[in-house]
Amino acid sequence: MKKLILSFAWLFACSQLWAQARINKPGKQFPTAVAIVIDEQTYIRTQADVDAYKDMLETKEGISAYLIINRWNNPEEVKTILQQLRHEKPLLEGTVLIGNVPIPMIRNAQHMTTALKIDELKYDLYRSSVASDRFYDDSHLQFRFVSRDTKNPQLFYYELTETSPQVIQSDFYSARICPGPHPENQSVAISHFLKKAVAARVKKDALDHLLTFSGPAYNSESMSAWLDENDALKELFPLAYQSPYQHRHLNFRMEDHMKPRLLSELQRNNLDLAIFTNHGLAALQHVNSLSSTDDMDDVLGHMQLFIRSDFRRSVKRGQSPDAAIAALTKKYNITAAWFDNVIGNDSLRIADSLAIAGMDIVPADLAKIAVNPKVMIFNACDNGAYYEEQNMANSYVFNPGNTLVAHANTVNVLQDKWLHEQIGLLTYGVRAGVWAMRTNTLESQLIGDPTWSFTTSGQDLNKAILFDGTKLATWQAMLKSKDPNTQCLALSSIYQIQGKAAGDLLAKTFKTSLSPNVRMQCLALLANIGNDTYREILELALMDNYEMVRRKASDWIAKDGSDRFILPLVRNVIERPNDERIMYTNYKALALMNWDKVKAVVEAEVKAANFIYDKDAYLENWLQRIAKDKATAGKAIVNIRDRSQKDATRWAAIRSLRNGNYHLYVPTLIEVAKDKSETNQYRTGIIEALGWFSTSYQKDQILAACKAISEDTTNDESIVKEAIQTINRLTNWNLH
Incomplete structure (x- = not known):
């Protein structure tokens, strides 16, 4: 009876919303549909361009399109309508959220991000929550309402419930088209972007021009990681490797000042995809490190950049300037006098104005050029924080150039993330949204047009992904393909159907595949099983030819902690010291294991390694590290148990x-x-x-x-x- 009452209540809420909202149904019927969700005021200002975009989806892309207009009061209203559409025909494949659509800020779910581990008790709601449209596109997740933001009424805080599924499995894709908080400028930018999205369909092309960039202080600046990544990309984007003029892989070391080179490369008219891996803030991409040629002004400018960003955010959230300065002087270990002298009364000026000597790309730089990659991937912290006044993803998407969609993160992101998971599907005409929903994390966000796809002469994988999810025979047949991209798709789909029962297939494929991307896919799926078969492959993966496989194996060994991994980890440290990032993850894993056993293995293996120069010093340094790891762990557990501690x-x-x-x-x-x-x-x-x-x-x-x-x-x-x-x-x- 309780369930029946709740069902009637839900149906009543739906009927009320359907009556309140203006819903323009699709003009044409296709197998799938996209829901365009927009607030009333934005639609009034952009009606002609929104209608043209809807028409384009139906006439050019073969997607039915709903247009849903309302004065949205909260995210539940949007979610209720989307969930209603999900149960109707045609199949809802995605949603585009335009303008001032409520923004869910998620709490109690940091394990569904790649890296965020902020104390929700210590920090305010705004700082310790994650802007995430998983609230809309994953119906499995369950949330409790917490509050509405008092400063920004568009933000609504929710916490993941304890009984909810604790992993993400999006039902459809979602993307934002929301360029900023000022209504007049926002509407102009939206109209310009929608015109660009419609015009892009006049002549679509293949994904055959690629740019990647690796910035400073990322992944331990490992050259082996960067070199192996380029080899993996050859499999993912074969059309871009037909000539050396179709792909460029830049590393911050290549130029003393990389910023001008990148701004030039971004303006190439034929550029299809750009992948940036670097540190960042909402409105900043860090592209160069300090060198011996940089003077003190550069150093101070660099410090100002980060401190000023923190200061502006604190004041924006209602903290007094004095309180903000007090907190920042402690955080950055600087004096109040330094703050006053170096930053002074100019502290609220936007970061764009800083003299940062070419170390960073900021929105003002992009305003001077036309950025042309159709798709942008930001493997950086905060670049997708679309709720901030300025962010990098919006600066690219709402640029007059050709950029149509960006994949970015609303908070910080893991450095060791497997960035390229199934990204090669874009080569095969898979829509940006369809790809993204298969790899969603809590912080990942699409900005722009998620329906964009490149042309392909092969099989329409969109239909297979959207309609054949439970058809095992489809994926078993696709697994026989020689193409690594379709093999990865098939393996992940088989795992979604079979779960743990797919373990033997994944292990066998890992052992026999010549593809680094396929082996990485197998390892990632086995990691979600976590049994002895996984542990067997984990040990093999530590010796794999692909640096990313080795690195993730080392990283995930730390999550297991079994003694069986001590010997292979120690041998890996001794044999592969040039794998800088893996050295980091190896030491991290060993620091969590039985320290006495680690010490014994290290002593034996170092003794047997006759090639080591100055072996005594080498061993002594390592033993000191082990002793420090043991002491750190011991101190932590003592502090946890000792009630006399603060x-x-x-x-x-x-x-x-x-x-x-x-x-x-x-x-x-x-x-x-x-x-x-x-x-x-x-x-x-x-x-x-x-x-x-x-x-x-x-x-x-x-x-x-x-x-x-x-x-x-x-x-x-x-x-x-x-x-x-x-x-x-x-x-x-x-x-x-």
Whole structure:
């Protein structure tokens, strides 16, 4: 009866919304549809161009298009209509959110991002939440409303519920076309962009011109990572490798001042795809490091850039200038006098005005040129923060050049992310949105037109992806293809159907495939299974020819913590010291294992390695590292248990477990989690931290403990909820 009442209530809400909103149904019927969602005021200002865009989808792309116009009061209104459309025909393949459509800010879901681990208790809602349209495009996820932002009424805060699925599986794609907070300028920019999107359909071409860039201080500046990435790209984008004039792979080391070169390359008329990997802020791309030729003005300018950005954000959120300065002087270890003298009263000026000596690309730079890649990929932090007044993704998309869609991140992103997952599907005419929804994280965001696709002379993979998801025979047949891109698509689709039962196929394919991209796909899928078959492949992957496979193997070994990996990790450190980023992840993994066993293996392997120069010093340095790792772990666990420590010290130690999964200490952590004499905050903090031990060899103990805690009715509700969420996180997870 309760379910029946809820169903009637939902249907009533739907009928009310359908009556309130203006819904223009598709003019033509095709197998799939896109929902164009727009606010009323924006539509009034841009009606002719929005209508032309809708017509283009139906006449040029063969997609039915809904146009949904309303004075939106909250995200639930949008979601309700989209979910209603999802259950109707034609199949809803995606949505385009134009103008002032409510922005969900998600909490209690940082495990669904690649890197974000900010303290939601310490920082305000705005800073510690993730702008994410997974609220709209993933119907499996369940949220509780928290509040509406008092400064920006477009922002609505929600927390992921403990009973919700804890991984992302989008039902359709979504993208934003929202260039800024000022209505007049916003409408002009939207109209210009929609005209550009419509005009682009007059003559579409193949994806055969490619630009990639790797910036400073990223992935440990590993040359082996950069070189192997270029080899992988040859498989993904074969048409771009027909001549050397069709692909350019730039590294920050190639120019003392890379910025002019990049701004030139971005203006090439035939450029189809650009992939930027670099550090960034919402309105900044970091493209050069400081060199011996840089003078002190450059250094100060660089510092000003980041400090000023923090200062402006703090003041914008309502903090007084004095309070903001006090916080920043502590954060950056600078004096108030330095702040006054170097930044002074000019602190609120936008970052564009800084003299940063060519180290960064900012929106003002792009305003001077026409940027022409049809698709932009921003492998950087914050570049897709579309709710900010300025962001890089918008600066490219709303430029007068040819850029139609950008894939970016609304918060920080993992440096070791497998960036190229199935991106080669773009070569085969797969729409940008269809590709993106297969690789969505909480922070990933499409800006611009998600329906854009390049031409292809081969099979229409859009239809296969959208309609054959559960048809095993389709994917088994596709797996026989010699093309790595379609093999990766087939393997991931088979895994979605079979789950753990696909483990043997994935392991066999990993062992036999000559494709680095296929092997990486197999490893990534096996990581979501986490069994002994996965561990066997994980050990092999540490010796793979592809640097990304080796790096992710090392990274994910840290999540497992089994002693079986100590020897291969140690040998990898000794044999491959030039893999800078893997050296980093190897040491990180070894720091989380049985330190005495690590010490014994290191001593034996270094002794056997006769080629090492000054072996005694080499060994001594390594043993000191191990001793430091052991002491750091010991201090953390002491701080967690010692009630005489300051609250801030204990809480910081608990928080550190998110990045440092000390597998040996799981029994101790469980003991603290069950201790009813501890505060609710500490107990929930420990339980939440244990939820990050995704594939730990100790996971069965964690699950058993959380089950007992969740069933104990004497526990506080917050503790029970956290235990339930940790169970769900450890039952179905996604390693990044």
